[in-house]
Structures are given as C-alpha cells and as structure tokens.
Amino acid sequence: LHPTAAVCGTPTERALQYILSHEQLDRGRYAGPVGWFDANGDGEFGIALRCGQLADDHRHIDLFAGCGIVAGSDPDSEFAESESKLAAMRWALGED
Numbered sequence: 001l002h003p004t005a006a007v008c009g010t011p012t013e014r015a016l017q018y019i020l021s022h023e024q025l026d027r028g029r030y031a032g033p034v035g036w037f038d039a040n041g042d043g044e045f046g047i048a049l050r051c052g053q054l055a056d057d058h059r060h061i062d063l064f065a066g067c068g069i070v071a072g073s074d075p076d077s078e079f080a081e082s083e084s085k086l087a088a089m090r091w092a093l094g095e096d
Helices: 012-023 075-092
Strands: 033-037 043-047 050-054 061-065
Touching (some): 050 075
Antiparallel strands (some): 033 043
C-alpha cells in the first residue's frame, strides 16, 4: 500500500531513493494509506496528502502537503499550491 506510485513516482524504488536523498526528512504518515477494514473484508482507504502529525512533545504539530511535481513544474506555482493546501489546517489551528 505504501508508497504508492501516484505519490512516489516510477519506477518506485528509484523514485523513492531520489526522494529520500533530496527531501532530507522522514515523511512519517504523509502520503501513506489511511483507512479502515473490518472482519468481513470491507473497507476504504485514501492517501494522506494533507495531514498533520503530533510531535513527540505533544505541543507541536508538523503539517504536510505536497504537489505533483513534474519536469515542467514551476517552483513558485508548486509552492503556492502547497501553501493553499495547508490553509485549512492552519486556519483550524488558529494560525491565520
């Protein structure tokens, strides 16, 4: 289930190595599967493309959001899109 090619890229192993060498952070739950399943085998899963993870001190939260960056991406536009995706979480936390 994780990482998905939709978030990591393809070929998956090579893309994952590239991401790890350039991001220099552990994504934690970001871009991972979130969902449920029951004893009957029913369930639903999605990908945590916008999420927060409570820090070990339980006083801070790390917020994550990203974009689908490709060869033709404009860095300023991608940054603006990421900021837009974080806006609702920042508002809910009283940061805006």
